[in-house]
Amino acid sequence: MLRNLTVQARRNMSLNGLRWFSSSFTDPDLFKNKxxxxxxxxxxAESFEVRNPSTQEVIGQISSCGSEDFQNAVNAATVAYDTFRHTTPEYRSQVLYNIYELATANQEDLARLITLETGKPFRNSLGEVAYSANTFKWFAEEANRLYGSVLSATSSADRQMLHVKRPLGVIGIMTSWNSPNAVVARKLAPALAAGNACVIRPAVETPLSALALGWLCEQAGLPAGVCNILPSKSCKDAGKYLCSNPQIKKIVYSGSQQLGRSLMMQCVKDNPIVKKFSMELSGNAPFIILEDADIDKALDDIIDFKFGQYAQTCANRIFAHKKIYEQFAARLTERIEEVFHLGDGFDKGVTHGPLINVEAVERISAFVGKAKQSGARVLTGGSRAEALGPLFYRPTVLADVDASMEIFHKEFYGPVASLIKFNDAEDAIRMASNVDLAPAGFLYTNDIKRAYLVATELKARIVSINTCEISNCAISAAGTGNGISKYGLDEYTETKSIVLEP
Incomplete structure (x- = not known):
């Protein structure tokens, strides 16, 4: 199997297109490059390379789509939508349930794709596939619950007012690379459940996971044209096209705040219609540990969430009360040095893989360097692990970080935890909220009154208390739209009001 080969063996092996990699899969048809x-x-004719960030080897040449391809896809989706929107919720539910079963049956192959594209440990990739599969299952169930309402008019005994949900049309979807299977599933599943058609542009770093979902949709019986997946080496051109096309009724985006703002401006500037827009943006989520917290539980969750998923999550700042600060810093450092093992995601015993690209490594190196110059202490890590490869960075804990440092304010995805000391709950709320955006916040305390205070006052869309379990279909995603949970279908429908007087 692929994961039993050494890193050096894979580096030295002569690749022949996709054939060597695809032969390592139980079902080679999952490996798509078109x-x-x-x-x-x-x-x-035009293509771009996708590389394994662990080994730097080329996984394959992926077809790169241009404006003509996007127009063809939008046209096909528009035609398909006219039929798909009239299908029954029961029919759409069955298709989504078919995708769930196919994802579950092919979970190891799908996980291999994720690890090949991102470098994350194989066990983490398996967890992502399970989450994605359950997202399709969740919306297979929600498809039958597209509720409206009926009201009696206050001005007439006979007049009735009906509110019915209708799909929007063709949805343009652009996704990020850090969870390439899950981030597509979170947007595709509710869109299909509501009866929409989709045109998806996956991240240039991770198109294979998205294309594999396209294959699952095809096998599940989804009609042609309802789901279209177009890799493109130019994120800017693809975004501009989808935003300016009046046939696209809604843009759904996950990624950086900077690009999210740019896409919103394009929708306003270059479009003859007013589009709906939902964003799931990166940010700078805080962990807050009060003095009465269960430190063991907080440590476990920070190891699992902050440093999980090969440490490319949005939780970068850890606020610890002054009474437990030094103890917490020492124990976190000890855990990291004892437990963490860097390497290729397929290798046994590896807990953390590489960063996604050179830009990510350089960005993190610059933040850590500036923090050190400003007085931050490096408790562990703080440098590249170049012997393993150009994209590996050592898990890092920085102490004595404060709001004067750039790393306190900037979003980034990497294995660096900034420890910040605070005096009381109000002090923690003030400092933790001193950022442009915190998509989530995490609080550890055994005082329910203070837990409620912090949860209500903290500047974060999601607040999780004494747990880091926020990746659940029942919980709304962070951003300008809910995306998932019981409100997920609202993001992919419009409410039509009908006034009826017999």
Whole structure:
């Protein structure tokens, strides 16, 4: 199997297109490098490389779509939508349930794709696939619960007012690389459940996981044209096209705040219609540990969430009460040095893989360097692990970080935890909220009164108390739209009001 080969063996092996990698899969058909448009797999003359960030080897050449391809996909989705929107909720539910079963049956192959594209440990990739599969299952169930309402008019005994939910049309979806299977599932599943058609542009670093979901949709019986997946080496061009096309009724985006703002401006500037827009943005989520917290539980969750998923999550700042600060810092450092093992995600015993690209490594190196110059102490890590490869960075704990440092304010995805000391709960709330955006916040305390105070006052869309379990279909995603949970279908429908007087 692929994960039993050494890193050096994979580096030295001569690749022949996709054949060597695909032969390592139980079902090689999951390994797609062509665009999926109107139910057809289309190879383009122009392509781009996708590399394994652990080994730097080329996984494959992926077809790169241009404006003509996007227009063809939008046209196909528009035609398909006219039929798909009239299908029954029961029909859409069954298709989504089919995708769930197929994802579950192919979970190891799907996880291999994630680890190949991102470098994250294989066990983490398996967890991501399970979450994605359950997202399709959740919306297979929600498809039958597209509720409206009926009200009696206050001005007439006979007049009735009906509110019914209707799909929006063709949805343009652009996704990030850090959870390449899950982030597509969170947007595709509710869109299909509501009866929409989709045109998806996956992240340039991780198109294979998205294309594999296209194959699952095809096998599940989803009609041609309802789901279209178009890799493109130019995020800017793809975003501009989707935002300016009036046939696209809604843009759904996950990624950086900077690009999210740019896409919103394009929708306003270059479009003859007013589009709906939902964003799941990166940010700078805080962990807050009060003096009465269960420190063991907080440590476990920080190891699992902050440093999980190969440490490329949005939780970077850890606020510890002054009474427990030094103890907590020492124990976190000890845990990291004892437990963490860097390496290729397929290798046995590896807990953390590489960063996604050179830009990420350079960004983190610069933040840590500036923090050190400003007085931060490096308790562990603080440098690249170049012997393992150019994209490896050592898990790092910085002490004595404060709001004067750039790393306190900036979002980044990498294995660096900034420890910040605070005096009381009000002090923690003030400092933790001193950022542009915190998509989530985490609080550890055994005082329910203070827990409620912090949860209500903290500047964060999601607040999790004494747990880091926020990746659940029942919980709304962070951003300008809910995306999932019981409110998920609202983001992909419009409410039509009908006034009826017999």
């Amino acid at each position: 665009a999926f448009i109107d139910g057809e797999w289309i190879e383009k």
